[in-house]
Amino acid sequence: MTDSTSVVTAAILVIGDEILSGRTKDKNIGYIAEYLTGLGIELREVRVVPDDEDEIVAAIDALRAKVTYLFTTGGIGPTHDDITADCVAKAVGVGISHDERAVAMLRERFPNPDDLNEARLRMARIPHGADLIDNPISRAPGFMVANVIVMAGVPSIMQAMLDAVAPRLKTGRKMQSVSIDTDGLPEGAYATPLGAVQKAHPDVMIGSYPNFDGQRFRNQIVLRAREAELLEPARAAVEAMLASLRS
Amino acid sequence: MTDSTSVVTAAILVIGDEILSGRTKDKNIGYIAEYLTGLGIELREVRVVPDDEDEIVAAIDALRAKVTYLFTTGGIGPTHDDITADCVAKAVGVGISHDERAVAMLRERFPNPDDLNEARLRMARIPHGADLIDNPISRAPGFMVANVIVMAGVPSIMQAMLDAVAPRLKTGRKMQSVSIDTDGLPEGAYATPLGAVQKAHPDVMIGSYPNFDGQRFRNQIVLRAREAELLEPARAAVEAMLASLRS
Numbered sequence: 001m002t003d004s005t006s007v008v009t010a011a012i013l014v015i016g017d018e019i020l021s022g023r024t025k026d027k028n029i030g031y032i033a034e035y036l037t038g039l040g041i042e043l044r045e046v047r048v049v050p051d052d053e054d055e056i057v058a059a060i061d062a063l064r065a066k067v068t069y070l071f072t073t074g075g076i077g078p079t080h081d082d083i084t085a086d087c088v089a090k091a092v093g094v095g096i097s098h099d100e101r102a103v104a105m106l107r108e109r110f111p112n113p114d115d116l117n118e119a120r121l122r123m124a125r126i127p128h129g130a131d132l133i134d135n136p137i138s139r140a141p142g143f144m145v146a147n148v149i150v151m152a153g154v155p156s157i158m159q160a161m162l163d164a165v166a167p168r169l170k171t172g173r174k175m176q177s178v179s180i181d182t183d184g185l186p187e188g189a190y191a192t193p194l195g196a197v198q199k200a201h202p203d204v205m206i207g208s209y210p211n212f213d214g215q216r217f218r219n220q221i222v223l224r225a226r227e228a229e230l231l232e233p234a235r236a237a238v239e240a241m242l243a244s245l246r247s
Numbered sequence: 248m249t250d251s252t253s254v255v256t257a258a259i260l261v262i263g264d265e266i267l268s269g270r271t272k273d274k275n276i277g278y279i280a281e282y283l284t285g286l287g288i289e290l291r292e293v294r295v296v297p298d299d300e301d302e303i304v305a306a307i308d309a310l311r312a313k314v315t316y317l318f319t320t321g322g323i324g325p326t327h328d329d330i331t332a333d334c335v336a337k338a339v340g341v342g343i344s345h346d347e348r349a350v351a352m353l354r355e356r357f358p359n360p361d362d363l364n365e366a367r368l369r370m371a372r373i374p375h376g377a378d379l380i381d382n383p384i385s386r387a388p389g390f391m392v393a394n395v396i397v398m399a400g401v402p403s404i405m406q407a408m409l410d411a412v413a414p415r416l417k418t419g420r421k422m423q424s425v426s427i428d429t430d431g432l433p434e435g436a437y438a439t440p441l442g443a444v445q446k447a448h449p450d451v452m453i454g455s456y457p458n459f460d461g462q463r464f465r466n467q468i469v470l471r472a473r474e475a476e477l478l479e480p481a482r483a484a485v486e487a488m489l490a491s492l493r494s
Contacts, residue, residue: 018456020290021422022281023469029276029295034269043267045302046295048276051454055292078435079455080442110435119438137459154459175268188325188357191366195327207298208326209265212384212401222270 008041008172011063014048015074015084027155028073040174051081060091064147074153078119089127092146099126102141109139134164177224178235187219193241201234255288255419258310261295262303262321262331274402275320287421298328307338311394321400325366336374339393346373349388356386381411424471425482434466440488448481
């Protein structure tokens, strides 16, 4: 469902003490950010919070009110510190219980009834009214309820869930962008004229991104706009400005 | 300054459209998280927001009220999209102007007055009352004002600034932790007894972290406590529980 006029927005909520302690390095934020940009969904904010019910519910409340879709990662396993599904049900204001569709998925993975113990069945606790999101790797599903999309924290599973849910999402007009290498010119040399180009092209977002390779800076000027035709005159203005500084 | 009784907390605010678009992958959150844990400072929350004054000021207000220290990264360069210093001054409620100490640092890098243009001098705009944080790489300093620590977004510069500011920070008692490899035992097999161990050791934080290598899960159970003597009995209980499952 692509709507070429509206802006579709998103936020990410990463749930997990292990990210905040630095023990686990998050690999999901950058992946989801790039994926959503490719879909034409604008990521507006990211938060990382601990495995604490009050913190999680408060963050869900704040973020889902601001955006079209809130994506969460982490906290949907079978152990006592996995409390995401309950927090989402509470924040969205629906009940939660074992979902027959989710139980059936777990039965495929654990055909022996002894293996499908109480802890594993916790992974089939799904907020009422949710749509399930397939997990081809370890079966325990993610889900989407209201505008909240709940995914695993393990990157390979999260990525598979994102592929599974993407076709169901509303998407907006894709942001068009062009990147210009300043070819060694430092930010301080072009900052003032670049600010003037930005003023003259208010519908194009112009950013300057320094990169230090340990020896010297290599900067990129990135121009973004929802209409490709806005981009070209701004790009020409930046190129002309850089050329005049080099001459 | 180590205070062995108090808990010192922190939050991180990452500022930058380029992180939200996925164009740049953040490398600072995980680094700072691990660094703070090593210092005995507990990271409580992370947010990523766009280069937008209202969003930045609101996030500074919310986060700095919750924690001992708020660390920001990004948005302190010379271009028009670098607005962090002004936002911090506004949030903290102090004025901002060119700081003579910061101007002197920039003069060392740009001895020719023609090179120290208006845009580069923007990097010497510092909120009133701030302490500067040295930048050995490109000289433009970070700063600390009230409980907000403002650092560059370029990872190598941010890391140098963190080293520079760390000795000035209050630190708490270091979190002690121990990690137990479950040696192939899946989460679903130990989730219920692990929950019982957590109940019996409420002062120890017990987490279970699945890791999927593309073939199978390798899980770690991590126990954390501020008192090493609390950790040992909980560790023994987890080991005994895992041994009983394997037998």
